[in-house]
Amino acid sequence: MTVVATKAGHGIGTSPVRPDGILKVTGEFAFSSDLWADRMLWGATLRSPHPRARIRGIDLTGALALPGVHAVLTAEDVPGAKHYGLEHRDQPVLAMGQVRYAGEPVAIVAADHPETARRAAAAIAVDYEVLAPIVDSEAALDPAAERVHEGGNLLRHVPIRKGPQDATAPVVVTGEYEVGMQDQAFLGPESGLAIPAEDGGVDLFIATQWLHGDLGQVAACLGLPPDKVRLSLAGVGGAFGGREDVSMQVHACMLALHTGRPVKMVYSREESFHGHVHRHPARLRYEHGADADGRLVYVKARIVLDGGAYASTSMAVVANATTLGVGPYRVPSVTIDGYAVYTNNPPCGAMRGFGAVQACFAYESQMDRLADALGLDPVELRARNALEPGDTMPTGQVVSGPAPVAELLRRVQAAPPPGPVTDPRERPGGAANTTRGEGVRRGVGYGIGIKNVGFSEGFDDYSTARVRLEVVGGEAAAVVHTAAAEVGQGLVTVQAQIARTELGVEQVTVATADTSVGSAGSSSASRQTYVTGGAVKAACEAVRQEVLDRAGVPDGRLAGGRLLSAEGEVVADLAAVLGDRPVERTVEWRHRPTFPIDPRTGQGDAHVQYAFAAHRATVDVDVELGLVRVVEIATAQDVGRALHPQSVRGQIAGGTAQGLGLAVMEEIQVVDGLIRNPSFTDYLIPTMLDVPPMRIEVLELGDPEAPYGLRGVGEPPTISSTPAVVAAIRAATGLALRRVPVRPEHLTGT
Incomplete structure (x- = not known):
């Protein structure tokens, strides 16, 4: 249980201290890698060194001979379904007959010491017939290409056809763009603890984004009914999409059930790079046509996402990339084809921005090229074409609610510019710079993006909340229980704020998220505050109404631990009304429905809500050395309603930093299917020295369809910050720069 210390007035719209905040800053927070159990064994994984190979044989003799080894398991030992997957169950629990990417799990080991487990895994001898990997996504689309899977290499084709398909325009710009593979780079590598239970089931304590998503896959692979597999959320060290997919969950449970002892698995950082999905590398070709006044006439695009060896969420990611593929602009004619493709590269799936990032880099680069061709200010061009309420998306869906695209652009444009750099340490290259x-x-460059909030295309997107109001120590207190994963975004605090607001109590306990309560869906798609917040609000409203009915005051309200009449008069003390009869309600809450898009035209109301963010980046570039320093970023974002203003600003700052990383430094280097930089020594992420001062402007325009009018916050800043930074580098250098991340050699021609 997490007891949230509360004070009067710490409801929605305030910024109470997060209960996990100080512990995380001081290093005292218990992450999943800190779990411990009596008689615990350690698990380890043997992974393929080859991106594509047939397995001719596996010799376990060397591993089994080591003292302290309790189990060595292969695909033959999987007790239930042999495959798992979020959307398409194509990924084997352990490799079966072949491996499709370097790092694919082949065997697992349990031993009484982690080093013994690692030595045992290394002692397993696998006879591979190495095959040439399929690593080029465009080549993989060729019908004559070798197949990664029997069904072919095309995972999904999403066509978008809006308006006349033969549109022409007097001003046309084209461009080809590329986005590299980005890692989520979360703080805590994959880890968890599986404990066998007396009923033949298993209890799994796991760092994840989606407890019930894991449950369905894990139970099926273990051959157990869901009620025999119980998942509880352990401390999560960040996620950003990388924990949506199953990693070591099934493996730890298999070893625990096989040995009859608790088994803990903790990936190393290098293993983590192979153990979770990454952002899809993308190739994008765009053509924009406009009239002489800069009004968009048509957009044509081809988007190819490299999904790697297994499906993960690639089919949904490519749908986002295409349905959001023209950006937050009015375009009467749209022709887009999006493809998600299997290769023998590392699997790719969910990462913050989920397809919208790749498209935004391309369409915003195109808007800058179009502005240059027309001789227009880049902000003015964007504002002339900005979406407004009542406009239609490429899918034909009408934009409802606020769409302050032009206003966000104007606000970042109007922000005071940063002054000149006088401290040499603040120049490109920092203190190590060799020039003066x-x-x-x-x-200076600009970017604006659009992101859907919540799951799309008819997915049954809901959350469940159980709320209990009772008397504790003579005072009314609330308990909130959901399965929503707190992954660092502050959801525990927000749930308590909602309960405090709706029930008028000071003490709120947020129970540990687990699968004993109904699903809350995934902590992704900027959806949890919207959907789980909506569920908690609805459950609180049901509890409040029961209390009011019990007191015979159906139109009253609760505040300050008291029951008030509609006129605000104190009717009774809330604790006295409750007595020894607590009130508890469980509610499933759904947002407005979405619908699948037409498979031929891409038309349909696919999304719940749209969110927008704009950025202005100011950079200094040493054009002789190819060094970049981002001097300042100004950003504006409509959040609908800021339930916890401090956390909202933190989300915007963090998302912006992640987009900056993609712009100038972050890329997993994959050569012939092999990851060449699986460490934070060689995979670079922005440090506090790289992240510039930020001017953050928060708009609260309110979505009438959403709880409290809120709008998803977490992803939009990641989307538009990348093209803004690159646009600023282009402005400084005059170079085209059609690939991210931008490297020094791109700036110097070396």
Whole structure:
């Protein structure tokens, strides 16, 4: 249980201290890797060194001979379904007959010491017939290409056809763009603890984004009914999409059930790079046509996402990339084809922005090229074409609620510019710079993006909340229980704020998220505050109404631990009304429905809600050395309603930093299917020295369809910050820069 210390007035719209905040800052927070159980064994995984190979044989003799080894398991030992997957169950629990990517699990080991487990895994001898990997996504689309899976290499084709398909325009710009593979780079590698239970089931304590998503897959692979597999959320060290997919969950449970002892698995950082999905690398080809005044006439695009060896969420990611593929703009004619493709590269799936990131880099680069061709200010061009309420998306869906696209752009444009850099340590290259700044040029760039909130295309997207109001120590207190994963976004605090607001109590306990309560869906798609917040609000309303009915005051309200009449007069103390009869309600809450898009035209009301963010980046570039320093970022975002203003600003700052990373440094280097930089020594992420000062402007325009009018916050800043930074580098250098991340050699021609 997490007891949230409360004070009067700490409801929605305030910023109470997060209960996990101080513990995380001081290093005292218990993450899943800190779990411990009596008689616990350690698990380890043997992974394929090859991106594509047939398995001719596996010799376990060397591993089994080591003292302290309790189990060595292969695909033959999987007790239930041999495959798992979020959307398409195509990924084997352990490799069966072949491996499709470097790092694919082949065997698992349990031993009484982690080093013994690692040595045992290394002692397993696998006879591989190495095959040439399929690593080029465009080549994989060729019907004559070798197949990664028997069904072919095309995972999904999403066509979008809106308006006349023969549109022409007097001003046309085209461009080809590329986005590299980005890692979520979360703090805590994959880890968890599985404990066998007396009923023949298993209890799994796991760092995940989706408890019930894991439950369905794990139970099926173990051959157990769902009620025999119980999942509880352990401390999560960040996620960003990388924990949506199953990693070591089934493996730890298999070993625990096989040995009859608790088994803990903790990935190393290098293993983590192979153990979770990444952002899809993308190739994008765009053509924009506009009239002489800069009004968009048509957009044509081809988007190819490399999904890697297994499906994960690639089919949904490519749908987002295409349905959001023209950006937050009015376009009467749209022709887009999006493809998600199997290769023998590492699997790719969910990452913050979920397809919208790749498309935004391309369409915003195109808007800058179009502005240049027309001789227009880039903000003015965007504002002329900005979506407004009542406009239609490429899918034909009407934009409802606020759509402050032009306003966000104007606000970041109007922000005061940063001054000149006087401290040499603040120049490109920092303290190690070898010049005095003679080759430094300054540039300013803009970007704006659009992101859907919540699951789409008819997915039954809901959350469940159980709320109990009772008397504790003579005072009314609330308990909130959901399966929503707190992954660092502050959801535990928000649930308590909602309960405090709706029930008028000071003490709120947020129970540990687990599968003993109904599903809350995934902590992804910027949806949890919207959907689980909506469920908690609805459950609180049901509890409140029962209390009011019990007191015979159906039109009253609860505040300050008291029951008030509609006129605000105190009717009774809430604890006295409750007595020894607590009130508990469980509610499933759904947002407005979505619908599948037409498979031929891409038309349909696919999304729940749209969110927008704009960025202005100011950069200094040393054009002689190819070094970049982001001097400042100004951003504006409509959040509908800020339930916890401090957390909202933190989400915007963090998302912006992640987009900055993709712009100038973050890329998993994959060569012939092999990851060449699986460490934070070689995979670079922004540090506090790389993240510039940020001017953050929060708009609260309110969505009438959403609880409290809120709008998803977490993903939009990641989407538009990348093209803004690159646009600023272009302005400083005059270079085309059609690939991210931008590297020094792209700036110097070396």
